[in-house]
Amino acid sequence: MLLNRKGILLFIVLIQANFGFGQATGYMGKKFIIKTNIVNGMRLGFNNCDLEYVVGRRIAINASYQLFDYTRGQTGARVRTGVVSPGGRSSNYKEISYLKNGETSGWIASVGAKLYFDKIVPAPWGFYTEFNIGIGSAKFQNFTVSYDYKEKGYNVYNNKTNPRPDVTGLSGESKIVYFEIPSFGYQRIFKRLVTLDAKVSVQGQYCPSIPDEMLNALEHNYYVHANTISYGYNNLSLGLAFYVKLGFLLF
Amino acid sequence: MNGRKLIFFICLLGLTGCKSSLLIEQSESLLSSKSGNVKVICIDPRFYFEDDALNYQLEKCQKITDGIKKDILKFSMKNGIQLELFDLNAKSEQEYYENLLSLKANMLAVNFNQRTPLNFNSRMKENVVQKKVFVYPPKISYEFNSLSKTYGTPYFSFVGIYIVKDELVLYHLVVNTDNSETIYREYKIVNKRAKKELIGQMIYDSYASLAKELKKH
Numbered sequence: 001m002l003l004n005r006k007g008i009l010l011f012i013v014l015i016q017a018n019f020g021f022g023q024a025t026g027y028m029g030k031k032f033i034i035k036t037n038i039v040n041g042m043r044l045g046f047n048n049c050d051l052e053y054v055v056g057r058r059i060a061i062n063a064s065y066q067l068f069d070y071t072r073g074q075t076g077a078r079v080r081t082g083v084v085s086p087g088g089r090s091s092n093y094k095e096i097s098y099l100k101n102g103e104t105s106g107w108i109a110s111v112g113a114k115l116y117f118d119k120i121v122p123a124p125w126g127f128y129t130e131f132n133i134g135i136g137s138a139k140f141q142n143f144t145v146s147y148d149y150k151e152k153g154y155n156v157y158n159n160k161t162n163p164r165p166d167v168t169g170l171s172g173e174s175k176i177v178y179f180e181i182p183s184f185g186y187q188r189i190f191k192r193l194v195t196l197d198a199k200v201s202v203q204g205q206y207c208p209s210i211p212d213e214m215l216n217a218l219e220h221n222y223y224v225h226a227n228t229i230s231y232g233y234n235n236l237s238l239g240l241a242f243y244v245k246l247g248f249l250l251f
Numbered sequence: 252m253n254g255r256k257l258i259f260f261i262c263l264l265g266l267t268g269c270k271s272s273l274l275i276e277q278s279e280s281l282l283s284s285k286s287g288n289v290k291v292i293c294i295d296p297r298f299y300f301e302d303d304a305l306n307y308q309l310e311k312c313q314k315i316t317d318g319i320k321k322d323i324l325k326f327s328m329k330n331g332i333q334l335e336l337f338d339l340n341a342k343s344e345q346e347y348y349e350n351l352l353s354l355k356a357n358m359l360a361v362n363f364n365q366r367t368p369l370n371f372n373s374r375m376k377e378n379v380v381q382k383k384v385f386v387y388p389p390k391i392s393y394e395f396n397s398l399s400k401t402y403g404t405p406y407f408s409f410v411g412i413y414i415v416k417d418e419l420v421l422y423h424l425v426v427n428t429d430n431s432e433t434i435y436r437e438y439k440i441v442n443k444r445a446k447k448e449l450i451g452q453m454i455y456d457s458y459a460s461l462a463k464e465l466k467k468h
Contacts, residue, residue, distance in 0.1 A: 025455060028329075028452055029329050118271060119379065119380055120378065120439060120440075121441055121443070122452075122456060125449075125452065189448055189452075
């Protein structure tokens with residue numbers, strides 16, 4: 001893992017290597033960039049504002065505030081086996097529960113650091129790796145859970161079984177712990193004012209407190225699946241993110 | 252991808268992604284100087300292609316050179332260096348030819364006589380900032396000793412931007428006419444296309460570095 005002793009040592013060596021080479025010139029003396037996403041791998045309605053400040057020849061620190069508000073349609077299914085379906089006489093069924101139509105909204109505030117690879121052309125120009133960590137809050141509103149059943153050994157739905165009634169109007173709130181595994185990106189400056197920043201990363205959102213009423217009905221956790229490609233495990237969601245950010249080099 | 256693979260991948264990118272290099276050489280007299288004088292005369296900065304055929308695109312070369320001159324004036328001032336730029340123009344007088352142009356020719360000649368990245372195919376270390384002190388600083392002719400009285404400073408410089416084998420090279424040279432020494436020599440090689448934004452950044456960075464050396468005493 002990145003947080004083991006070797007990972008920490010590597011991080012310290014990289015930081016030290018930067019400060020060994022002196023001054024933070026920025027780009028022609030300009031060190032402060034404000035930017036926002038113009039393309040992202042996130043769900044629609046994901047808006048953000050990023051601030052970046054160059055503190056070393058290769059290092060910049062950044063702060064970001066993201067607002068999100070999205071509806072996912074139907075999400076992945078959860079399967080339980082050996083259940084007795086409502087009205088059924090056999091326990092030989094698989095129950096499949098679907099999460100539908102809920103709206104997830106909230107915010108994430110994060111801070112981080114960028115390490116630029118090029119020691120000759122100073123930051124904020126060129127290829128870089130970035131690390132971010134932050135906190136946030138999410139609201140889940142109007143989720144519906146519906147159920148289907150399959151008999152063991154068959155892949156077709158048993159339409160004769162009366163399904164459990166849908167559970168509607170599920171809502172709740174959760175705190176979020178957000179982190180970004182060191183990413184890879186490239187930033188370029190045009191006309192001494194406009195910046196274009198393209199980045200690929202793996203992001204994680206950890207929701208330590210999914211509301212009980214949601215957990216009970218869902219039979220499984222719900223994550224802040226802000227990334228279009230993501231994978232959830234326990235309370236943690238990991239997702240692939242890509243961005244193109246348009247910014248302005250202010251001063 | 253697990254953590255180890257990710258670290259390896261990032262390190263690999265860090266090592267392979269950059270083919271730029273920077274070499275700054277300074278004289279001991281600059282390092283031990285206590286003058287605090289930050290006035291510099293810049294003589295006739297130029298832009299050159301390695302291929303002479305391209306240099307005949309006079310209009311294009313002149314346009315880039317004009318941009319470089321503006322950047323030099325702007326960024327030297329931004330870094331607290333009082334810079335005066337002298338180049339060949341309609342108002343150039345005998346003094347320009349007799350003093351400055353011959354000084355420029357002399358300082359370029361003594362430095363080109365050394366083994367440098369510009370006149371040899373020797374490669375500098377990639378993606379490393381190298382700072383060195385001259386063992387024997389290249390000496391210019393003593394006939395220019397009196398120029399410091401005329402121009403109010405002993406520091407005279409030349410800035411050249413070259414395109415060599417598709418690489419962008421900045422060559423920045425500063426001499427001290429009082430002791431006839433080359434006090435500062437910088438080669439910056441960037442393996443990128445010669446964009447106006449990049450040339451400006453290289454010039455800014457060079458003056459930031461020079462100002463740091465001149466003003467720290």
